[in-house]
Amino acid sequence: MKLWQPIDLVRAALVVVIVVVAVTASAEAADKxxxxxxxxxxxxxxxxxxxxxxxxxxxxxxxxxxxxxxxxxxxxxxxxxxxxxxxxxxxxxEIDESRSSLSLVRAAGTEPLTLGEDANIGLRVDPAPALDAELVFAGYGLSIPEAGYDDFQGLDVRGKVVVYLAGPPPSIPGPLAAHMQSAHERASVLSRLGAIGTVAIPNPKNMDIPWERSTLARLMPAMRLADPALDESFGLKIGIAVNPAHADKWLAGSGHTFQEILEAADAGKPLPHFPIPTRLEAKAAVKRAxxxxxxxxxxxxxxxxxxxxxxxxxxxxxxxxxxxxxxxxxxxxxxxxxxxxxxxxxxxxxxxxxxxxxxxxxxxxxxxxxxxxxxxxxxxxxxxxxxxxxxxxxxxxxxxxxxxxxxxxxxxxxxxxxxxxxxxxxxxxxxxxxxxxxxxxxxxxxxxxxxxxxxxxxxxxxxxxxxxxxxxxxxxxxxxxxxxxxxxxxxxxxxxxxxxxxxxxxxxxxxxxxxxxxxxxxxxxxxxxxxxxxxxx
Missing domain, CATH: 3.40.630.10 (Zn peptidases)
Known part of the structure; x- marks a missing residue:
């Protein structure tokens, strides 16, 4: 018969410890x-x-x-x-694009736009069947009295469609800027000033989804709450999203370029505000249910x-x-x-x-x-x-x-x-x-x-x-x-x-x-x- 040696006792103890640790770890893993x-x-x-x-x-x-x-x-x-x-x-x-259109009318003639490629008619604002209005560029399109900021100061937007660069000015704190960019806050301000619609140009640097993919969603149904008390479009007649690759079509003849506006935004400088010598003609055929x-x-x-x-x-x-x-x-x-x-x-x-x-x-x-x-x-x-x-x-x-x-x-x-x-x-x-x-x-x-x-x-x-x-x-x-x-x-x-x-x-x-x-x-x-x-x- 072999007698136990001290080394055998150590080994046996180690085996017990290993088994206990393994069982404990297994139990913890099962509980986790x-x-x-x-x-x-x-x-x-x-x-x-x-x-x-x-x-x-x-x-x-x-x-x-x-x-x-x-x-x-x-x-x-x-x-x-x-x-x-x-x-x-x-x-x-749902938009019926076969019976809808956007055109930019200038002194030199009319430029039809391609829906899906140049721009899209949004449906969060219920669009008017037909619209003919002047355009004006208003920076970020924001008025934030709490921060002493107003893109509309000295700018006449009554009866016009406001073109703006989507995003906030860098001087405005994030939560406040986010709130003021919400659809209902923006619509409330624009309605009070007499504007009738918006044209949003995204900053390519801030886009979650590339235009070629985001534009695919334009044909999906949009929705709004049926309760008229919860309608927050404040009477706006159109909302348009622009492909930033074609933004200069909307600024033609103004003396400004989209690149100039992006450079000012990137540098944290104030954006320009100016009338655009162009009228927007829009037709929107919408199926509702x-x-x-x-x-x-x-x-x-x-x-x-x-x-x-x-x-x-x-x-x-x-x-x-x-x-x-x-x-x-x-x-x-x-x-x-x-x-x-x-x-x-x-x-x-x-x-x-x-x-x-x-x-x-x-x-x-x-x-x-x-x-x-x-x-x-x-x-x-x-x-x-x-x-x-x-x-x-x-x-x-x-x-x-x-x-x-x-x-x-x-x-x-x-x-x-x-x-x-x-x-x-x-x-x-x-x-x-x-x-x-x-x-x-x-x-x-x-x-x-x-x-x-x-x-x-x-x-x-x-x-x-x-x-x-x-x-x-x-x-x-x-x-x-x-x-x-x-x-x-x-x-x-x-x-x-x-x-x-x-x-x-x-x-x-x-x-x-x-x-x-x-x-x-x-x-x-x-x-x-x-x-x-x-x-x-």
Missing amino acids: PDGTRWWSHIRFLADDALEGRNTGTEGHRKAAAYVAEEFAKAGLKPAGLDGYFQPVQLISS PVESQNVAAVLPGSDPRLKEEYVVFSAHLDHLGIGKPIDGDAIYNGAMDNAAGIATMLEIATSLKESGTALRRSVLFVAVTGEEKGLLGSRYFATHPTVDARKIIADINVDMFLPLFPLKLLTVYGLNESDLGEDATAVAESVGVASQADPEPKRNLFIRSDQYSFIRVGVPSLALKLGFGKGSPEERIAKEWLTKRYHAPSDDLNQPVDKQAAAEFNALVAKLLERVANRDERPRWKDDSFFKRFAK
Whole structure:
């Protein structure tokens, strides 16, 4: 019989340690979300069978039914007007380009424009059947009294169509500039000044999508809320988007060039303002039809008798673009990252809260909204017609296209410096070893381009969250490449590479933020120096 030696005892101890560590690591890995369940929701929502979940379509209705079913499985209570659903009435509009036209009339003659190539007639403003008006160039087309800025000073725009460079002047803080560039704020100012339409020329440096791809969307249905009280076009008669490659056609004879204007913008110099010796002739044939779509709303009731009647909203949009012009032979715009991913995060968090048995002091209101791609329509309707007491909605956390394309090391928080919710987000991120930053790209106006803005407009402190990246980093390159190739394209589908672990970590972070806000002693507050404090009620 062999006697045990000291070395054998050491080896045996090491084996025990290794086994214990392995078992512990295995158990921890089993408990740690890996994004598998999150991705399963995306597989359903972004499947070709749902045909891109366009607002008001059968595909969107199937997606809404799926979300309601998952809410029920997670033990959430219905919070719609019809069970989990809040019907939203809309008007759909489609341009008939065969009977529509744009022409520039000068002393030397008339220059017809090619729709789709030179410019497009937008449908967020319901266009007049016919229009003949003078043109005037008005810098960025903004009037911001709070900042002492006015592109219209000394400029007569009454009865005219205003041509402008899309984007903000560099001297205006990002959130304020974003708000003043919103469609309703711009239309309100122009209507007050007597203008009748707009011609927006994008700065090529700030375009998310190249013109040759973005122009394909012009034939997709546009929508507006059917409730006339929510019409925010303020009587404008036309809205036109211009291909920047052909911008000089609109400036001909003025003594100015588009290159000159871009150079001034790039240098941070004031843009010129001038009349254009050209008239715009426009004809627009539009087919209109009523449409109904659905918001889906559910509530996790709070546990604190004093606070449970207050609500933290968690919002994400369910719709995407539907079926459109084929790109590389694919006509279904699946919207996997935009925004099946955000809805999947909502469902994952609802389920994880049930599984953990977490009791929150306030109630959490989960709202999957429709019509975001049509102009934040579903969230605008919910924010102005909430299914709970509007005075009891204390915060909104929104997730839209958060892009888990690389590891989560940095969190971008839109609205970081506007309310004390930013401090909650920073603290939660730090607790899991993630840094946080404010909007690194304010010229993209992302603060007003998703559903948190609808809640901000009715005075609710709000945040939107995404995976962040630093300037010049490999992550920035990945995100930019995604925007160029996949944003609002059929390739935002189930075949793209996704970092599921990053998504799982993001979902856990958002869940912790919801818990922190729901358990606060005090309601969130706008900061005293925030422009948006004026909307507080």
